[in-house]
Amino acid sequence: MFDLDEENRLIRDTTRSFAEDVVMPRAAAIDEEDAFPFEIYRQMGELGLLSMTLPAAYGGSEADTLAWTIVLEELARASAAVADAHMVNKLMCDIILSEARDAVRQKYLPGMGRGDIICAIAQTEADTGSDVAAIKTTATPVDGGYRLNGTKQFITFAGICDIAVVVATVDRSLGRKGIGLFLADAHAEGFRRGAKNKIMGVRGLATGELVFEDVFVPNDHRLAEPGAGMRRSLTSLNSGRIGMAAQSVGIAQAAYEQALAFARQRHAFGGPIANLQAIQFMLADMSVGIEAGRLMTRRAAAARDAGVDVVRIVSEAKLFASEMAQRVVDDALQIHGAAGYSTETTVERLQRDVRVYKIWEGTSQIQRIVIARQLLAA
The missing domain is CATH 1.10.540.10 (Acyl-CoA dehydrogenase/oxidase, N-terminal domain)
Known part of the structure; x- marks a missing residue:
């Protein structure tokens, strides 16, 4: 297919x-x-x-x-x-x-x-991640536009972005009905880059804090009006979750290739460790998992292109692929033994990188909630 x-x-x-x-x-x-x-x-x-x-x-x-x-x-x-x-x-x-x-x-x-x-997405806050409706950053209507006030955390491209799509509320008491999207210029007065986040993996993305202090956004840079921002954020999550699944498959593929090559060249007990059944079973499970994750990811992508309801499909792909990738990288490091724990090996970096894929774009627990709700609503 x-x-x-x-x-x-x-x-x-x-x-x-x-x-x-x-x-x-x-x-x-x-x-x-x-x-x-x-x-x-x-x-x-x-x-x-x-x-x-x-x-x-x-x-x-x-x-x-x-x-x-x-x-x-x-x-x-x-x-x-x-x-x-x-x-x-x-x-x-x-x-x-x-x-x-x-x-x-x-x-x-x-x-x-x-x-x-370079454009950032300024959504996550210190107390809000998956709970978009709890956003505290405000967008106050003023003559000709809005004034943004708030602080965002763990923002990819925070340190280098030229513009940022900011998720903000016009009225916190309205919950999700008050959420809008606003396109802010990084050169605008009051747009400030805060501390750089020191993160474990997927380093090199200038991840950090963005602070908005009365940042003016003109009306023509409002992307989603209050009440529509939540819907648009959730729509973006569907694509993001497909992307997370695809990246997870790629990381798992890299780990599998590293493990396969190491198993062929590392000798123990009179021959390559690839001759040992325990190692062969691990490699076989890696291959099966990667193929399944790849198929689920491509199925989700094809469904999105077809315009059908993809909420459950993309959550299933993201959940499976991210957790599969963690297992594959764990096994790849295990096959490497002590060498895999060295910062001089690729699998050590992959181990730090892969962990966040069960968190980004909705944690594994959030994915299970989404999937269960879709099943029970059917």
Whole structure:
């Protein structure tokens, strides 16, 4: 059902070559230095990867969700940070494309597709993650627009963004009905970058705090009116969860390849440890899990492209793929033994990277709640 056609095979092969030739040699340094890879990001723009899902009118090639997941998987196989940078850009392009006026689209989307403009999503706060309705950042109506006030935490691109889609409420007492989306310029007065977050994995994304102190957002930069912001945020989560699943598969694939190569060359008990049945069973389980995760991810992508209700499907894909990837990376490190615990091995970095995929875009517990509600409502 999910055999790739010629076009998607070309996308996969092109991305794989880029990932292996450009990204992989820099992956360890990106993690160690925790510095955003601007050069690689702009190369993705030049290659058309950042603009791939945009309409032609904004410089894109109008690729579908399935093609996007193929790209994410290949990038994540090389570097989780580079893959996630690609994903955030795509999600922000989607929001601006669907919610902004054409003048705003023309102003930002071509540059985002080239990698010249970087857009963050400012949603998470110190006390709110998956509970979007509890957002405390406010957007107060004023003459000609809104004033934003609040603090966001763990924001990808916080330290480098040119613009930010800000999730804020016009009235906290309204709960989800007060939530809107606002596009803020990083050069606006009162837009401040706070502390950089020191995170365990997926380093190099300038993750940190954003502070808004009476930041003015003109009316034409309001993306979703109060009451519609919650719906739009949840819609974005559907794409984000597919992206998380695709990245998880890519990380798992990288770990499996590392484990397979190590098992063939590491000798113990008179031969390669790959000859030991215990190791063979671990490798077999890795392969099965990766194939299942890949199929679930592509099924979710195909369903989204078909326009059907994907809430349960994408949550199932994200839940399975993220937890599968954790198991695969754990087993890969176990196969490496003491060597896997060394910072000089790829699997050590993968172990730190993979852990967040059971948290991002809704924790595993949230996914189970979503899935159960969908089942019980049927």
